Amino acid sequence: MVTVDRLVKDYGTLRAVDHVSFTINKGDILGFLGPNGAGKSTTMKMITGFLTPTSGTATIDGFDVAKDPIEVKKRIGYLPESSAAYPEMTVVEFLTYVAEARGITDKDELNKRLADVIVKCHLDSVKYRSIENLSKGYRQRVGVAQAIIHDPQVLVLDEPTDGLDPNQKHEVRKLIQAMSADKAIILSTHILEEVEAICNRVIIIDQGRVLVDESPAEFKARIPGATIDEVFRDLTKDSALA
Amino acid sequence: MPIFKKEFFGYFRSPVGYVILAVFHIMVIGLALYSGYYSRGEASLNTLFQPLPWILIVFIPAVGMRLWAEEKRSGSIELLFTLPISPRSAVIAKFLAALAFIGIGLALTLSLAFTTGYLGDPDWGVMFSGYIGALLTASAFLSITAVCSALTKNQVIAFVISVMICLFATLMGSDWLAQFLGSSVPTAALDFLRLMSFEQHFDTMAKGLIDISALSFYITLTIACLGLNLIVIER
Ligand SMILES: Nc1ncnc2c1ncn2[C@@H]1O[C@H](COP(=O)(O)OP(=O)(O)OP(=O)(O)O)[C@@H](O)[C@H]1O
Ligand SMILES: [Mg+2]
Numbered sequence: 001m002v003t004v005d006r007l008v009k010d011y012g013t014l015r016a017v018d019h020v021s022f023t024i025n026k027g028d029i030l031g032f033l034g035p036n037g038a039g040k041s042t043t044m045k046m047i048t049g050f051l052t053p054t055s056g057t058a059t060i061d062g063f064d065v066a067k068d069p070i071e072v073k074k075r076i077g078y079l080p081e082s083s084a085a086y087p088e089m090t091v092v093e094f095l096t097y098v099a100e101a102r103g104i105t106d107k108d109e110l111n112k113r114l115a116d117v118i119v120k121c122h123l124d125s126v127k128y129r130s131i132e133n134l135s136k137g138y139r140q141r142v143g144v145a146q147a148i149i150h151d152p153q154v155l156v157l158d159e160p161t162d163g164l165d166p167n168q169k170h171e172v173r174k175l176i177q178a179m180s181a182d183k184a185i186i187l188s189t190h191i192l193e194e195v196e197a198i199c200n201r202v203i204i205i206d207q208g209r210v211l212v213d214e215s216p217a218e219f220k221a222r223i224p225g226a227t228i229d230e231v232f233r234d235l236t237k238d239s240a241l242a
Numbered sequence: 243m244p245i246f247k248k249e250f251f252g253y254f255r256s257p258v259g260y261v262i263l264a265v266f267h268i269m270v271i272g273l274a275l276y277s278g279y280y281s282r283g284e285a286s287l288n289t290l291f292q293p294l295p296w297i298l299i300v301f302i303p304a305v306g307m308r309l310w311a312e313e314k315r316s317g318s319i320e321l322l323f324t325l326p327i328s329p330r331s332a333v334i335a336k337f338l339a340a341l342a343f344i345g346i347g348l349a350l351t352l353s354l355a356f357t358t359g360y361l362g363d364p365d366w367g368v369m370f371s372g373y374i375g376a377l378l379t380a381s382a383f384l385s386i387t388a389v390c391s392a393l394t395k396n397q398v399i400a401f402v403i404s405v406m407i408c409l410f411a412t413l414m415g416s417d418w419l420a421q422f423l424g425s426s427v428p429t430a431a432l433d434f435l436r437l438m439s440f441e442q443h444f445d446t447m448a449k450g451l452i453d454i455s456a457l458s459f460y461i462t463l464t465i466a467c468l469g470l471n472l473i474v475i476e477r
Contacts (some may be wrong), residue, residue, distance in 0.1 A: 009329045052477075073326040084321040086248070088255040099245035101325045174319070 001184040001212070002006065002047070002154055007040050007056035009208075016042045018208035019056070022199065024184045026153075030176050031199035032188040035236050039208040040188040043079045044156050046188070048078045060154055074102070077152035079160055083139045087132035091142055092124055095149060096129060102150040105203050117145040120175055122168070136163040144172060148179065155179070157187040161194060192228040196220070206236050245322075245332055249309070249339030259343065266301045266347045269421075273297065274354060290354050291372045291448035295379055295412055295440055303404035304379055305344055306387030307397045309336045312476065314395035333472050337388055345378045347372065368450035375447025378442060378460035383408045385467030392474040412440045 002024045009017040017039040024030050032040045033179065045051040047058045049069045057064055063071040085094050095114055104110050118124055121141040126134055131142060140163045147155060160176070161169040168189075176185060177198050189195065195202050196216050204212040204219075212219060222231050253259030274294040323333060355369055388403040395401050424451040443456040 045320070050320050050324050069327060070326045073324055076324065078321075078324045080317065080320045080324075082317040084316070085314065086252070086318055088252065089248075095243055097248050098321075098325070100247075101327060103326065121350045212288070 001061055002186065003057075003059040004043070004047065005057045005059070007043060007046055007058060008045060008054045009051065010054045010067035011054055015208050017046070017053075017205075020092055020205065020208070020210055021056075022203060022210070022213060024186065025185055027181050028138055028201055029185045029187065029199045030201045030203060031195035032203055032205070032206040033192070033195065033232065034184060034188075035189075037204045040205060041158055042208075044158050044186065044188065048076055048156050051074055059189060075152055076154045076156055078155075079147040079156040079157040083136075083143045085131045085139065085146070088130060090130055091118075091127045091134075091145075094142065095145060098146045099149050104150060111222045113149050113151075117149050120148070121145040122171065137165060137168060138166055140166065143173075144175075153183055155183055155185040155187075157185070158220065159190070161189065161191065167217070169194075192232055196228055203241075204229070204232070204235060206238075243331070243335045243338075245327065245335035245344075249336050250342055252339075253305075253343045258292045261303070262304050262349065263347055265304075266297065268302075269297050270294070270351050271354070275370075278297045291376070291444075292449060294376055294448075295444050298376070298379055299405060299408045299412060301347065302344065302383035303401045303408065305347075306340050306384045307391055307401040307404065309340060309388050310392040311395050311397045311400045315397075319377050324386075329472055329476055333388070333468055333475065337384065337468060337471075340384055340388075341377075341381055343377045344384065345377070348376055348380070365450065368448075370446040371450050374452060375444050375456070377456070378447070378464075378475055379444050382440070382460050382463045382467070385464045385471065386411075388471045389467050389474060392471050408440075 004020060004022050008015065008019055020043055022030070034040050034216045036118070042051065046053045047060075047065065049065045049072055052066065057066065058072075059065070060072045060075050063075075065072040082215070084156055086097075089097065092114065095117065096110065097108050104113060118127055121144050123138070123141055123145060126138055131139060134142070140160070144160055146158070147157065155176075157176070161172050164172060173194065176187065179185070181197075187199075199216055202212065202214060202216050202219050203210055216228070219231060220226075220228050223234060226234075251260075270290065270293075274290050277352070313322055323329070327442065358369075359366075383404070386407050390407070391397070391400040391403040394403075443459050446453055446456050
């Protein structure tokens, strides 16, 4: 469903993403790991069509993001890294805007979707509040709600549990898992248990390059007896020292 | 168009929109009274239309400065361009939303027009073409502002640069500049400047003449700037 082929992104002389390739299908949850500045967000921005790759392609459901950006964007729900909402809007206004921009114009349908994501993301108590007055965790939940409102085939979530309390982290993970049956999901995270808990595939990138692409179990088995944290540190220690 | 709706109502979600409208209105009325709206004893809106381009030089950039700069600053541009909306329709929707807001500002000045109608017997045709001229000037200024706004994430910078460009464009063909340059420049050059000038074209419209050269001047400029806007946001 999602095919990424030798994606490269250069910022001036810096190669932020260096020939990243992978394919994921319906039912997959791919965990994207890597130290800060590894190129996770940049890769996601290219898949969602926000950034144009220097070279390489990203294809969703047969549509190349460079050639059919609109078709690709229709199929993706995206949670950007920095919660990208409009501060003066209320939660309901914002979600309505996103839904309408995504082509959900039928009033009943729209209300149904709104009610659905408000329940799923536990936003009922804040739905008429301005987004600027929400706490970070609630803003993050609004971001998740916005990403799933059109029930997309592909979800790209950049650190979806960032800023959430432990209960909400658990809720969001459950939500992601519940949705995964008929979707292809890519999420980035710095919480390694999260990968163990919900992902069936892990990719580690460092300095723009893919170091590891396997199942969490295989990954953990790399160093027998070690935790997933320790394996991660072992793999990325070069860049930590650099 | 959801983007149009979002942008247009966005002006009323914070006090900024109301403040801009109020200041615009006060400036219009103030300048009209200052230049003798009552004392001249003629039933026309000359006192409105003469200073209007100069007010628009400030008013339009104030309305348009946020269009792109704010999205870039807050990061919401990332959401905007991952929605299934083409950059072209985003450019147009934002432009039209700001123009509609400006339309409200101009509509408020109709109070002057009705007062004139009450006090005397003005030429409504002239008034109509004056308003068309004002709207066209506004769209040209707005498209310039939109480009500036797309170039920066700082609204203040977008505002200052747009005001400077609009001011320059207006001054370029003014009588004042013509007198200043006077004999030192060949008349052909002056004529060329006048052809590019906002003031000259607006004056024609304010006198009641809707002429093709003025229309095409405004429309070409607006479309060209919106095209530039598109190129800038597509990087
Ligand atoms: N607009 C930009 N201009 C220049 N360099 C950039 C830009 N955006 C990102 N970079 C660089 O690209 C590299 C990858 O950044 P990216 O945001 O993809 O990292 P990340 O893996 O998401 O990190 P984090 O875990 O901190 O979110 C970094 O070195 C970053 O400094
Ligand atoms: Mg990141």
